[in-house]
Every structure is written in structure tokens, then in C-alpha cells.
Amino acid sequence: MVDLRAQFATIEKEVRQAIDEVLTTQIFILGPQLEAFEREMAQYCGRRLAIGVASGTDALTLALRACGVGSGDEVILPAFTFLATAGAVIAAGARPVFADSDPKTLNIDPESVRVLVTQRTKAVIAVHLYGGAAEMNALLELASRRGLVLIEDNAQSLGASLSGKKLGSFGTCAATSFYPSKNLGAYGDAGMILTDNDEVAERVARLRNHGQTGRYIGAEPGCNSRLDEIQAVVLRVKARYLDRWIAARRSHAARYKQRFTNVNAIRTPSDEPNSVHSYYLYTVQIASERGLGDNPAVRRDHVARHLASRGIASSIFYPLPLHLQPAYASLGGKAGQLPVAERAAHEVLSLPLYPEMTTEQVDRVADSVIEVL
Template sequence: MIPMVNLKAQYAEIQDEIVKGFTETLDNCAFILGPNVQAFEREAADYLGVKHAIGCASGTDALHLALLALDIGPGDEVITSAFTFIATAEAIKYVGATPVFVDIDPASFNITPENIVKAIGPKTKAVMPVHLFGQPADLQAIRAICDKHGLKLIEDCAQSFGATVDNKQTGSFGDAAGFSFFPSKNLGCFGDGGLVVTDSDDAAAKIKRFRNHGSDVRYYHDAIGYNSRLDELQAVVLRTKLKRIDRYNAARRHAAHLYSELLAELPLATPYESGVGVHVYHQYTLLSDRRDAIMQALNDRQIACAIYYPVPLHKQNVFLQECAGLSLPETEAVAARCLSLPICANIDDSTVRHIASTIRQALA
């Protein structure tokens, strides 16, 4: 079986370093917000070019804490994408705000500056672009829109760790940003984990308070907070992988470009690099009217594949009532045709060629 992400092979490469870090943590018994969490936060902030990086329990929590820290709440609207994992919209709902879904560019899969401008209304408080599949959204233009209209910019960087725009990391353009360290991510831990980044001292202080039961000083609580701390053992994993993230992303880009070369001139659309920034290919997602035939051929050869995402958020049962009558034609067309292929830092050229050959045969 060829998996979507070969985590076992990645672990084999770094096993000794991980085990050494785990052993040291077990020996010192500093399990909650210990030295590895603190070191990872400093290292991540330095890598991303931001003032503050605060670890938390998941990517979903990262977005939730970012919204709370920027005072987004009931009565506010946040413009975002319907072509994303539901966590993007869940975080907005958690704070009592309303997600306003806008259509995407069918090539980059990201929301566009033009659609954002059309959706701005009197209740709009923030914009939350998603750098889907590792392709940065048009951050320069979106930042300018937010500045012009007095809106907060919160980047959903769950899939874009290491992606850049004009040599600046995604996550460094917004008032705050949230990252996910789910195991399959470009930078993933061995469970759930997340990170909130910001250049605001005030927002950072609030995020640290909210993630730790509303407390700055132990047993003294100034707000109703949450239990959302990055685990010390997960920080060991993340520190180990962070040293290698540029190599991991370069390997993903190599595999993606090889896929696109081998699949050229077939009746499908390979991923588009917008030129806005550097795509890090959390997913390699193609579009085809013959998706079912491709999936069947891949399954027959025991090659994993996945549809991210089969049902856009405005069509999900949980949002049907509030999104009644909303039409997002580009989003809906992409969801009906998208298919993601195996990609990770250790996929080799022969595996990519085998997968591409299988697709060619399916479409012959």
C-alpha cells in the first residue's frame, strides 16, 4: 500500500533524536509548558519572523485563541473560505461570530481579494484567508484591503508551514495566525498540536492567558480560559522536525513538480503555482471530470488518494440554514472534481512515476 503520507519512514530517519528527547523529558518530569515547549516557541518565532509564537493543543484552538485575543465576538462577521476543513469556520463560531463564505479562485483554491471586497459589510470585523494545500493566498493585496477597511487579518496557516510570500513566511502578515501540527502536516507532531503567532504584545499576553485557564499566575484567574497547552513531548518532536522543515518542503516541491511533468497534457488540471508565493504542497491536488475512474485505478493498485474536500462548508448540514441560497460556483465545481495524491517529504521518484503511470492508464 502506498500511503498518502509515509510517517513511518520519516520517523525512522529521526528516531534516535526523538527517543533521546523523550528520555530526557521523562527524566526531568517537566511535562507541562516545560523547556522544550519554551524552546520550540522561540525557535518557531525566529523561523517565522514573528515576535511571539505560543504553543497550544491544536490548530483549531490556535484559530480560536487568535480570534479571542483580537476581540472578535458576537455580532461580528469574518470573511473566509468555504473550501477548507471545518475547523476554520468552527473557530469563528466558537467566539460567537459569523463566518461569511466567499468564492475561491479555481486555480489556486484560495479566496480572492476581489471577492473579499464584495463581501465587506458593516458587521465585518476580520478576514481569515486559508493558505489551502500550502499555496499562499494573495497576502499583500489582502493585507492592503484589511488596512483600508480597518479589519483584522487572521491567517489560517494550518497547511502552509514554511510557505512564503516575497521571502516572508505565511503567518507573519496577519494580526495573528494559527498553525496546525496534525501528524500529516508539513511540520507535524505525533498527535494534536498547534501554534498561534502574532507581533502584538497585547494579543500574545491574552493568548497565553486563554490557553492556560485564564491564568497568568498559578491559581489566580483573570478570565474564563481553556486548557489548550502544547504538550512537552510533542514539542520534542516539533523541535526535531523544525530543523529539517526546509528540506522536507523542498522534497515535497520536487515530488509535486515531477507529478505535474508526468501528468502534463492529460485531461486534468495539475496544481497551479500562482507566483504570489512559494507553494509547499501540503497536498498535491488535481482536478478531473473523470475523478471516479482515477480513484478506482489507484485503489486497484493499492495507492491511497483522498478528496479534500467533498462538501464545501456552505453545503454542510451544520451551515445549511444560515447559508440558504448561497451559491459559490467555483467552490462547488472544484469540490466536485478535486483529488489529492500521495505526497510527503520522503516519497521517491519511482513511486511518483508509478502513481502517474497508473493515472495515465486510467485516462487512456
């Protein structure tokens, strides 16, 4: 799916030199590299403030807590997303409520959100899936009208934009992930919260460091969730290349789209008007085919097996929507409840996409998909 070795080969000298600088200073936690990276990412994303944390999951959890979400609250989020989004809601003490997806973008459907809002609803999490923008204007209007906190889960879409603004700059705050495979990935786990709200930023900074307001003075229970200096310096090096890497991803995505134009069984990702997709994942939908047994994913799975037989990786993000996950069975989700999310889980297939791919490699993947359909 990605080739991190190929990426490392292009930046190895810079990365090793940067890490050596940290080793020379022997400052590893909450040091100058993190402070510089926070400033640089805030500027890049069009935010005033950025707070580095240990992972994207922690970023979501601490963002929720810093925005006042807790026991007795409900948080609406898409059912079609990674487990961490709902896990963060649980970790913050709230109850996740699952919304359906927009059939075109597979991002959270604002109309589905609207009908789920109750007196207990405290926040909405808008996940920007695969590198594409959720419908932020409608969500912002709804959040403003109903007095809700709007948090962006930007773990997959750093560098993407909508109406000239970077994703992650719309909501009360945004959480992002620097998991190694991401468009901007650390050499381990790392995450960040971005906001314009001083109180939110101050509370996140406190929570990530055991709730301390001063050395060994705890204002509230917190946790150990600090983005360390080595990860920060690696990310600073890699951030210099982020826009270049995204441009390469977009070029490869355009090639895939061209190759699949006349293949009726394939729906390619939607590059919405006024948006710039960052293509963390190139995820197509393989149309379900009736009459092939009880498994509506059989056609998609057949394509995946065929690719594997050719030595080509693919992956399914995600095979089961959250409302049907065993972890959340107690919330009462049922099959058929969220039809768009459920259909997407049967149809999505992510194909190899990374900046260092060649056109020949993209064509080989496309040829292998087309020949089995």
C-alpha cells in the same frame, strides 16, 4: 497519502533521546522545551512571538478571541476549506460568512471578500490551502482600508513563502497546526499562534491556560489548550528537517507536474510567481465531464477508484464546501452561490506525496492516473 513510519525511521534515535530528556526532567506542561520551540518557530516564521496550543483548531479559536472577535461579529472565510476554520469562528461566538475561491489557486478570492464586507465584519481568515499562498497583498490592502483583522490559517502551509516572507508573517496573527500528517507534525495534536502584537500574544497565553494571570487567578474564562513538553521536544527535533523535507516534496511535485503536462483533463497545482509552495498536499483537478449523469464528480471519483484498485491511496480535500455543509444550513447557503468552490469540490483529488517517496513511486502514481484518463 503519507508514510510516517518511513519518516520516523530516519529520526528515531534523535526523537527517542529527546523524549527521554523530558522524562528525566519530569516537566510536562509549560516547560523549557515549549519555550524553546516557541522561540525557534517565531524566528523561523519571521514573527516576534509564538504561543503553543493544543491543536490547530484551538489556535484559530484563540486567535479570533485574542483579536477581539465575539458575539455579533461576522468573519469572512473561504467556503473551500476544512470544517475547523468555520468551527473556530462559531466557537469564538461570531458568525461565519463564506467567500468564493480564486479559480487558479483555490484560495480565498479577495474580490469575493470585498463584496461581503458589512458593518458587522470584524475579521477575515485567509486560508493558505494545500501549501500555497493566498493573495495576501490584496487582502492586506482590503483589511487596512476597511479596518479589519486579518488572520492567516496557516495549518497547511508552514514553510511556504510569498515575496521572500514566510506565510504566517503577514496578518495580525497566524494559526498553524502540527497534526501528525502535516509537513511539521507532532505525535498527537498540537498547534501554534504567531504574531508581532504583544497584546494578542499575552491574551492567547492567558486563554490557553484557563484565563489565568497568576496561579489560580482567572482574569477571564479560558480553556485548557497547552502544547505539552513531549510534543514540543518532538517538534523541535523534526523542525531541523523541515526545509529538507519541503525541498523533497517540491521535487516530487515537479515530477508529477512534468508527467501530467500533456494530460488535458488534469489541472496541476499553481506555483504562483514570487511564492514558494510547500506542498502539504499535491492536489490536482480532474476536469468535470458533461454527459456522465447527475454527478459532476463522476470522473474524479472514477480516477480515485482506479487508483484504489492499484493499491494507491488518494483523498478528496474537500468534497463539500462549507456553505453547503449540514452544520451551516441555518446560514442560508445555496447550491450555485459560490461556483468556484463548488466546482473544486467536484474536481479535486490529492495524490500521494511525502518526502521519502522515490521517483519510481511518483511515476507509478502518475502512470495509474494517466492510464484511466
